[in-house]
Amino acid sequence: MPGTPISRGLQWLRQSEWSLLLAIAAAVAITAVIDSNHSYYERPYESLRDIARNTAMLGIFSLGAAVVIIAGGIDLSSGSMIALSGTVCATTMLALAPAEMMGFKPVGPLVVAVACSASLLTGFLVGTLHTWLITVIRLPPFIATLATLVGLRSFARALCESGTAALTPTKSALINVADPLFKTVRDNVSIPVTVFLLLAAATWLLLSRTVLGRHLQALGGNEQAARLAGIRTDNVKWFAYCFGAMTAALAGLFYVANESVAAPVNQGRGHELNAIAAAVVGGCSLSGGVGTVPGTVLGAVFLRVVIDAVSKIIKTGADVYEGLIVGIVVVLAVTFAQAGGGPRHDRRLLPGALGLCTIPILALLAGSLTAMTSGGWAGVGTGLTAGLLLVCLRIWEYRSRRAE
Amino acid sequence: MPPSSTIAVAMRGITKRFPGVLALDNVTLEVGRGELHAICGENGAGKSTLMKILSGVYQPDGGQLEVDGRPADFTGTRDAEAAGIAIIHQELALVEDLSVAANILLGREPRTPLGLLDQATCDRTAAELLAGLEAAIDPRTRTGSLRVGDQQLVEIAKALSLDASVIVMDEPTSALTEAESARLERTIARLREQGRTILYISHKMDEVFRLADRITVLRDGRHVCSVDRRDTSPAEVTGWMVGREIAEHQFHEHRSPGPCLLEIERLCLPAAERGRADRLTEVSFRVHAGEILGIAGLMGAGRTEILETIFGAAGDDWTGQIRLDGQPVRFRHPREACQAGLALVTEDRKRLGLFANLDVAGNISLCSLAEATAGGFLSRRSEDRLVAGPISQTGVKTPSPHAAITGLSGGNQQKCIIGRWLLTQPRVLLLDDPTRGIDVGAKAELYTLIDRLCREGLAVILTSSELPELLTLADRVIVLAEGRLTAEFSRAEATEQKIMAAATAS
Numbered sequence: 001m002p003g004t005p006i007s008r009g010l011q012w013l014r015q016s017e018w019s020l021l022l023a024i025a026a027a028v029a030i031t032a033v034i035d036s037n038h039s040y041y042e043r044p045y046e047s048l049r050d051i052a053r054n055t056a057m058l059g060i061f062s063l064g065a066a067v068v069i070i071a072g073g074i075d076l077s078s079g080s081m082i083a084l085s086g087t088v089c090a091t092t093m094l095a096l097a098p099a100e101m102m103g104f105k106p107v108g109p110l111v112v113a114v115a116c117s118a119s120l121l122t123g124f125l126v127g128t129l130h131t132w133l134i135t136v137i138r139l140p141p142f143i144a145t146l147a148t149l150v151g152l153r154s155f156a157r158a159l160c161e162s163g164t165a166a167l168t169p170t171k172s173a174l175i176n177v178a179d180p181l182f183k184t185v186r187d188n189v190s191i192p193v194t195v196f197l198l199l200a201a202a203t204w205l206l207l208s209r210t211v212l213g214r215h216l217q218a219l220g221g222n223e224q225a226a227r228l229a230g231i232r233t234d235n236v237k238w239f240a241y242c243f244g245a246m247t248a249a250l251a252g253l254f255y256v257a258n259e260s261v262a263a264p265v266n267q268g269r270g271h272e273l274n275a276i277a278a279a280v281v282g283g284c285s286l287s288g289g290v291g292t293v294p295g296t297v298l299g300a301v302f303l304r305v306v307i308d309a310v311s312k313i314i315k316t317g318a319d320v321y322e323g324l325i326v327g328i329v330v331v332l333a334v335t336f337a338q339a340g341g342g343p344r345h346d347r348r349l350l351p352g353a354l355g356l357c358t359i360p361i362l363a364l365l366a367g368s369l370t371a372m373t374s375g376g377w378a379g380v381g382t383g384l385t386a387g388l389l390l391v392c393l394r395i396w397e398y399r400s401r402r403a404e
Numbered sequence: 405m406p407p408s409s410t411i412a413v414a415m416r417g418i419t420k421r422f423p424g425v426l427a428l429d430n431v432t433l434e435v436g437r438g439e440l441h442a443i444c445g446e447n448g449a450g451k452s453t454l455m456k457i458l459s460g461v462y463q464p465d466g467g468q469l470e471v472d473g474r475p476a477d478f479t480g481t482r483d484a485e486a487a488g489i490a491i492i493h494q495e496l497a498l499v500e501d502l503s504v505a506a507n508i509l510l511g512r513e514p515r516t517p518l519g520l521l522d523q524a525t526c527d528r529t530a531a532e533l534l535a536g537l538e539a540a541i542d543p544r545t546r547t548g549s550l551r552v553g554d555q556q557l558v559e560i561a562k563a564l565s566l567d568a569s570v571i572v573m574d575e576p577t578s579a580l581t582e583a584e585s586a587r588l589e590r591t592i593a594r595l596r597e598q599g600r601t602i603l604y605i606s607h608k609m610d611e612v613f614r615l616a617d618r619i620t621v622l623r624d625g626r627h628v629c630s631v632d633r634r635d636t637s638p639a640e641v642t643g644w645m646v647g648r649e650i651a652e653h654q655f656h657e658h659r660s661p662g663p664c665l666l667e668i669e670r671l672c673l674p675a676a677e678r679g680r681a682d683r684l685t686e687v688s689f690r691v692h693a694g695e696i697l698g699i700a701g702l703m704g705a706g707r708t709e710i711l712e713t714i715f716g717a718a719g720d721d722w723t724g725q726i727r728l729d730g731q732p733v734r735f736r737h738p739r740e741a742c743q744a745g746l747a748l749v750t751e752d753r754k755r756l757g758l759f760a761n762l763d764v765a766g767n768i769s770l771c772s773l774a775e776a777t778a779g780g781f782l783s784r785r786s787e788d789r790l791v792a793g794p795i796s797q798t799g800v801k802t803p804s805p806h807a808a809i810t811g812l813s814g815g816n817q818q819k820c821i822i823g824r825w826l827l828t829q830p831r832v833l834l835l836d837d838p839t840r841g842i843d844v845g846a847k848a849e850l851y852t853l854i855d856r857l858c859r860e861g862l863a864v865i866l867t868s869s870e871l872p873e874l875l876t877l878a879d880r881v882i883v884l885a886e887g888r889l890t891a892e893f894s895r896a897e898a899t900e901q902k903i904m905a906a907a908t909a910s
Contacts, residue, residue: 209781211773214762218770221761228717228750228757229771229824230742289761 013294016283016337020298023333024305031309039312049189051301051308056189056196057254058274059300062282063203064247065275066296070207071240072220072288073134073141078248078275080152081126082268085119085252087156090175090262091163092118098167104178112181116253123249126152127242134241135234149272156264174263177256185257192254199247204293216240220288248272270323277326278303281333303329314373324369348401350394359394363387412437412472412570412601413458413489419466420453427453430467431627433620435570440592440602442616442633444609446645446843450625451605452494455572458603459491460484471570490568492559494575494605500548505530507547508562533561537591551704553584560591571595572603577611581702581869582904589615607645607844609638621645646845659855659879662693665863666714666832671724673706673713673887683709684722684887691832691863696854698878699867700903705884707867708751711834714865715748716741728832742771747825749818751836751867757821758809765791765805767820772827794823798853815846822853832863839873851877871900883907 013021032040040047061078068075090101092115097107126148133144157173164172185191207213215236218226227233248268256262282299284291307325314321350358367383413435420428428450435441445451456462458469460478469476471487478484484491498507505527506513514525530543539557541550547558556576563571577585592615595602606612612619613633621628621644628644673684684706691697699707712718714726716735726733728744735741738748750756759767768791769776776787791805798819802812809817818838825833835854839847854877858864868874874881881898883891883906891906 205781211777211782214766214770214773214782217761217766218759221759222755225750225756225759228715228738228748230737230739231770232737232739289759 014283014292017292017295017298019336020282020295020302020333024298024302027302027305027309031305031312035312037312037315047308047312051304052193053189053258054308055301055304056192057251057258058271058278058304059196059297060192060199060254061244061248061251061271062275062278062296062300063199063293064244065272066279066282066284066291066293067203067207067216068141068240068244069276069279069284069286070220070289070291071216071237072223073237073240074145074276074286075130075241075244075248076142076145076272076276077126077130077148077152078244078251079268079270079272080149080156081123081245081248082252082255082271083264083266084126084152084156084159085122085249086256086262086267087160087163087175087264088122089115089119089253089256090177091159091167093177093179094163094167094175101175101178102168104176106181107179109181112179119249119253120246123246124242126249127245128238130241130245131234131238135237153264153269160262160264173265174261176261178260182257182260185254186260195250195254199250200293200297207293212236212239217289220290222289248275274303274326277330280330283337299333302333348397350390350397355394359387359390362390410437411435411470412439413603414470415454415458415467416470417467418454418457418464418469420450420457420462421465427625428457428464429625431622431625432467433627433630435601435603436618437601438596438599439617440596440604440615442604442606442612442619443622444605444607444612444619444641444645445622446607446845449622449645451622452574453625454622455491455574455603455605458484458570459489459572461491485566485568488567488569489572490563490566490570491572492556492563492574492576496552496555496559498547498555498558500546502547503544504534504541504547504550504558505543507558508533508543508565510562512565529565530561533564534558536564537561537594538587551584553580553587553703556580556584556588557591564595568600570601570603572605574605575607576604577606577608581704582871583702583908585611609642612641613638642844645843659694659696659859661695661879662861664690665693665729666691666865667725667727667730668710668714669725669727671710671713671722671726673709673718673722682887684713686724687884687887687889688724689882689889689892691865693831693863694858694861695880696858696864696866696878698874698881699865699884700871700874700881701867701884701907703869704886705907706887707884708836709887710884711748711836711865711867714741715746715834717748742828742830745829745831746834747828747830747832748834749821749825749836749838751840753814753817753821753841758817760808760810762809763806764795764800764802764809764812764820767809768794768805768823768827771824775827790827791823794820794826797826798823799849813843813846815842815850818842818846818850819853822850826857830862832865833857835864835866837867837869840869847873871903874898874903875900 028040061082065075065078093107093111094101096111096114100107130144130148133139134141160173160175161171164170164175207216215226215231218229218231219233219236223233252268255267259267278299279291279296280286280299281302282291282295282297284296303326306329307322310321310325349355363383363386366386367379370382371379411434415431415433418428418431431450431454433454443451443454453462457464460481460483463479469478471489476487478487499510502510508530509526514522514529516522527543534541534543534557537557537560539554541554541557547555550558576588580588592602604615616633618630618632619636619641620630621641623645667690669688671684671687672682674682676683687710689697699710701707709718713722715738717738720736733744735744759770762770765787769787772790773782776782776790778786788805795802795805800816800819800823802816809820812820839850842850854864854866866874866877875898879895881893881903882889883903885907891902893902
């Protein structure tokens, strides 16, 4: 059995987490070699800073996603929660200090503190709403948070437009935030990184060293048994969903600081899936009960390092490929984790008719990607080579099976 | 040994390895045509693995398989089905949301000339098969809404639809009531009249000796012996299974019940769904400290519901009175029941008791984690100290408190769960069918443990689907039928016949 939660403490990292660390190192090394601008050699500080900031912002709400997943649930709404948190923060500042906000002047630390508290409180309220929908109305977590995924973003946009309409001369879909406190956070990468590491340490302590953490694992492992063992499962769920929503709210504040604007239309859009991906790459099981904080942290780092690697290598328009990269990383990471779980020497990658149809799909994917990034002829070449290799694999698999 | 021309199935020198375990070691088995061959052994002896090899689920690492005298090499269950071998798994493999007919013909659905699903033929075929089994089941019912016994008949109908000449039944009665078991035995008799060969896995000796022509005993993946039923006795077979003789235990003598701890008065529990009969109707009884009260009843008679209602796990719409120490109590959550000194060892260990993602220590300490904390944080050292007590008290055999709970045998898992509750220092222990799916040797150990706990002053309520178990352990037995209490017997009065009569009364 790979790593039960308690034996985890004996070794600092589990085997799968060491492999993840190795994969991160490999991704960095490969980028350093292939990148024709040599940015990792020539601007190591800037490169590190970019990766660190992005990792910290993703990591903060990945921890929330991981806690919800370990408790046996799922929170699809964190991207929209990020947008709502930023909007609540900016609207609160606009309401408390309209003149300063419109004049791009400092609003004062008190106003900032009130605005940030309002955002975190919103996180708590959304988490509580999730718990109510799930435990009282008995919606499946997927449905409840799917509803808030679409609902909260819409709500944030409405809030932004009504807020600006009431408090400023013109209705607007975004609110600029120019307070120097937010600028300090933007310019000092150490702040989000420190917050992320402290939050990770606290979450690790929570999961491995507290009764509540054990109850979260028990809830995710077997909800009915947990209830019959006298655990107040509804309260544990309440904590999990609030933790998920509040970490997203916290991340939302960093999004606002980083972009100097609260933009509910696009801020954090789709990022909930990156957080879930980080948790899953880090070893959390979507069936609940299994997962660690070090794994989730490494999962977030790995995701950001790979995204950064691709943007360094293909130079322009890297954000277009971000989703594709996350998708491929999730498939590969979980495939390797499963392969490590139990040896299945009889496993074939391209069996039967399904395998035959998969060959051109994979070849086409490889070819078109290469064509789009490195030109048409390279794409044709890559596609043909990939197809040929896959055909060879298919023939080899077919033969070795017949030999048995 | 049957003459070779009449051998339906021969397995010679079968060896199967799983990572770290030699599950089968050179096992040889020959089954005559039309024979009912029982395969006995404790859990983990390799019975199920052997049958999975016969039915093509697993491929052996060594040895040969012959069906009807021809060597067979199954690469999947389809090959085995084509050779006329069908298996009815212990965990029923039915799709609950499909109709009975759809399950029976799953993967072999009849089609109309246009290639569409031929629902009418499907239902008719299923109805014919079920009628042949004396089963009053509408082929269009949703399979999940059937009782376990009926689901098993659906599995048998599925095996018959394959026209299998060899049918493997893996512990078919482990989830059945006595009445359903009796019906299954009639079905088996009918299958035998049709000349089918049956391999019957069980560790219930009374069944084996009633049904089998020949008996094969496995232990620790090895073949111990194959004998004619007439040449052996249950005690001898049990001895082969565990490698030692097991004495018949009578525990309840010399126990002296103390004061009354728990009183239940006119307990009623309405149905979970509208339009059904009440789950419990006017049930009254009392339990004393240092006494074991047995609750007998067929499946669905309300045994589990009584325990769950007492424990605050069955909702809050029950009426009547529950008194603990003379004080009326009404628990709204199992947590409150725990705090009041109650403990419930649940019926279905895997589904309702075990945490596969936690290790042995985590499973045991779960209800008393507060005692393993220092300054608000869990301390591994004090957790280890905490669980060392129940591990030795209940005799859990585990390589380490940090071993995976899933690696333990069913009996040891159950001891862990009992240990979990002993840590809460309960005064009333509710045991819901605690030995289900546990092998003979571990059962005897659990009996000794339960008896000792009772002598230490715990009030114990025990339900069981096996009457001998209640007669062995309980001081008094109450009998439920369809949610009503139909009889109460002292140990001296109780017999299996009397209890069965009361359990089937209406």
